Amino acid sequence: MFDHLLSEPAKKFREEVRDLVRWVPREMILDMDRDRIQFPKEFLQEAGRRNLMGCRYPKRWGGRGMDWVATAMAMEEVGTLGYIFACIFGVGAELVCDAIILHGSDEQKEKYVRPLLKGDLFAAECLTEPRGGSDFFGTTTTAVRDGDDFILNGQKRFIVGAEGADYFLVYARTATDARPHEALTCFIVDRGPGVETQYLYGLMGCRGGGAGRIAFKDVRVPKANVVGKVNGAYAVFNTMMIPERLGTAAMTIGAARPALDVATGYTGRRKAFGATINTFQGVSFQIAEAVMLLDAARAMVYATCKAVDEGESSRRIRRMVSETKKFVTESCQKAANNAMQVMGGIGYTNVFPVERIVRDLRLASIWTGTNEVMSMIIANEWYRGRIGKKAETEARDWELDAAEAHAQEEKIYE
Template identity: 45%
Template sequence: MFDVVLTEEEKAIRNEVREFVRDQVDRSLILAMDSKEKEYPYEFIEAAGKANLLGLRFPEEYGGRGLDWTSELVALEEIGVLGIALGCAYSLPSIVGESLDKFGTKAQKEEYLAPTLAGEKICAEGLTEPRSGSDFFGTITTAVRNEDGFLLNGEKRFVAGGVGADYFLIYAKTDFEAPPHKSLSAFIVERDSGIEVNEEYELMGCRGMGAARISMQDVQIPAENLIGELNNGAAVFNAMMVPERLTSAAGPIGMGRAALEIAVRYADKREAFGRALRKFEGISFKIADCATKLDAARGLVYRAGKVADTGQWCRKEVSMAKAFGTEAGLEAVDESMQILGGIGYTDVYPIERLFRDARLATIWTGSNEVQRLIIQNEVVKEVLSEDTSMKRNIEMDTPGAHKEEEKVFKENPKKYYPSDMREEG
């Protein structure tokens, strides 16, 4: 257990959310969402808002609790056992709320953040476009300034919660001459401003979350709906990527833990060849590996949260947590299904649903391939910019360290050409 690294306040939050998950989320809601009978879990958000469990990090003034990231991550893991759809619904106030809390005006916080944390308004964000997923700054949605504010035109797809949203956080191009990272702005767009919800996607998992494709055709919004400064959408986006990816990391740990607990209990009761499944090395090693990876993921996630709380640059830590946490969760669900065998592939157990859910976590909020690009970029920058004067030069701890002629990094490709053809290269 991770109790040793949690404060009493963090343990209290965990227990509070655990009770909420046990007592306030009806089984029928989960089943209705997965069978696509339910388009959005309105009652879940309303209940979480009434319990003061949404946006735990935000100021009490706007309905949060002013807690740290670890508290929210502990809560997210507990919500995660319900699956990714409810986990996403729970996370969106934290994600969209980040833009309002860090960049919004007092009026925007009062009109949008406070009712969102109370569970009275549903928020969603428009990041992905038909031609731009990982290439976020390739956005082609536009917002043109006019005397009434801004006129928006464009499309967004895979908008989680779009079917139920009262308002959207939309990124659009506002400077048509600037480079991509300096060309975007972020806006609040009310649902009744003319935005069209075109369809609800049929998803493998994450069902009942109302993933939509939305269109904006000459949608007029007031100037006061701009979040932060004009053409500074990159700053809003980068700030939002911390909760975007940390929430994605913590939930799958809960899914993996839930699946593994089912598998352990099954392997203890189920017998084959005269003994319990867990007595077989092949099964016991799966349990050990999954438990180890889930704990390692939890440690990475908590560390990222601690760094985020300091306000320091935490791109590497967040990406490590997102990539490792989502993959550890998916592997735990996958291996738990393997432990159960054929029955794990049926709806007799919820593992098949958790598998469909956990798979999505490695794709959205920045694919894990993108996370690895970020990680290596940050590591290379750290290593190459480091002052090594306080560290031992390990390169010299080998007999041939003095052979500088063997440490060849590049050479003139024409080094051995005839002299009249040789050039310096």
């Protein structure tokens, strides 16, 4: 942990989060992985009782008024329990709350944010549909105006918390003839008549988070439950991509940490050819690579958090968050795989938790926007920020620092 980047209040808060981590029973972790627990309400209730969720939101609504650096620290610490713990911790208290805090009314904050952060209510975000997840503007779920209400119809899938949520943050199409950016609306949808959830998925990892499919059949949603403006979901979606992807990066580090710790302990005791195997470069270099990757990942997360806290331009934040999500998730997957590799066959069994960690972490580069989408965003934002603006941002024109730089007849672009 980079203690030098944490304020004193954040360090004290970290100890509170670690107390929660110590509180979680071993059987809860195992039963979630066995699908005996489909949604750990007790965990979220305990986190809420301790006032640990949504630490960066105003105290008025149940938060602690902290910053993104503290949030990343908390997400990492929760992630050490297992990736799914951080998923459910963040989905309600970071993603759903973020939308309502930034775009919702005071009435919505009082009704939905405060009890969620106390652990009295649970929430889920509904973005992915059966036809796809990354194509946000291709949403086929519809909401048709009916007086002061909207009638919602459609399906969402792979929704973490579907089994346990009391309400859902749902994106739906409300304009059929508008441009994609002006056609969707964000709603708070209470669990009730017409809301059907099914626990369908035999997941490779990250079990126990209540991931399921949700069908909305003629669900009546009051206009008072619109988050932001009608046909204004794009603004909500844009801000939510920060907690979705930056939070994912932070918690992925936490989920990978135990794998490195277990592998370090094992290789320091396991003997072969008359010596502990950590004395062999084939082993120690893989541990060294894992350490390096996790340190680099953490540095990237905190640098991006600091940029968000300092109000860096939205376009730069969009690129930095995408870079962070991609780099960190891939680095942590590599670190966990290294841990399994140096442990040999025993690492592939459930005698140690490394095999579960490897399974869980495979989700990291898929959800909250695939890493291929992150690459598209990075490239797009980089080119948009550089083409035609280089002279404004750099001290010199480096293209001229070549012996034949003025050979214009050789610089053919068409």
